[in-house]
Ligand SMILES: Nc1ncnc2c1ncn2[C@@H]1O[C@H](COP(=O)(O)OP(=O)(O)OP(=O)(O)O)[C@@H](O)[C@H]1O
């Protein structure tokens with residue numbers, strides 16, 4: 221384990237030994253269930269990387285509720301459940317939502333009676349009509365393209381066990397879906413995934429991350445992320461031609477090389493500057509940094525010391 225200023229840098233080979241003896245191994249049925257839900261994540265990753273991580277998260281979840289109970293006792297009020305919020309940050313297309321879905325599945329396995337929910341901050345982007353009016357269509361994903369006040373309000377409601385509605389974004393339509401919401405009510409654990417979750421606000425007094433009880437940054441080299449972005453674009457194209465309402469429909473019908481050139485240009489002109497100017501600077505605010513290499517293999521983890 222390498223000692224950095226405020227992180228322990230842990231190679232996968234070392235990480236995979238952590239707490240293996242203490243973890244109830246998942247049964248083959250449980251593993252197959254995870255594999256079919258997240259068919260692109262290997263079961264080796266689950267047992268070597270994610271199970272020790274789940275153990276670590278369980279420690280944080282237990283400590284969080286214990287501290288809340290003690291604080292209630294101090295204040296002389298009735299102890300109550302305070303939802304645990306787990307933030308997942310990182311570049312566009314680095315695999316945040318895949319990681320978030322897997323963690324949701326694993327947490328649901330180890331906490332069968334707890335309510336585990338997941339939302340993405342994509343839903344808090346302004347709809348395209350608003351972005352167009354504000355001249356922000358080529359700034360989608362940049363801080364000013366999100367309704368951060370609404371997001372902070374949403375998480376505050378969740379923390380207070382109030383019913384909360386998150387709007388829904390569709391990559392296929394490339395816009396917010398009108399009148400569709402994720403309804404979240406009093407979860408035990410809420411995973412909030414998005415490129416902006418560790419960013420500091422420009423106007424508001426409260427950060428989204430003020431509500432986090434643990435945060436993860438998914439990291440990789442940009443050349444790998446751009447490749448994953450283009451691969452995902454290829455998958456979007458492959459389904460788009462069936463649906464004229466799909467944003468990528470005209471690209472799916474047209475020349476494939478031209479479509480990929482357009483996607484690479486979008487990466488270079490929008491997602492690349494966003495990564496360098498606004499997302500990467502938030503990496504060292506995370507409690508845990510997961511570093512992926514080629515083929516999404518997790519090679520190393522950096523755990524905040526304090
Ligand atoms: N562990 C993994 N193994 C294989 N493929 C993966 C893995 N994680 C992510 N991918 C693939 O990489 C691409 C990007 O992943 P994903 O959609 O989860 O990224 P994201 O960070 O949530 O992106 P966005 O910010 O644009 O929503 C997808 O095509 C996904 O299937």
Ligand SMILES: CC(C)(CO)[C@@H](O)C(=O)NCCC(=O)O
Nearest residue numbers: 312342360361415486487490491
């Ligand atoms: C929705 C976001 C901002 C984040 O997930 C991203 O996937 C996106 O659409 N970025 C805008 C540029 C692009 O089309 O890649």
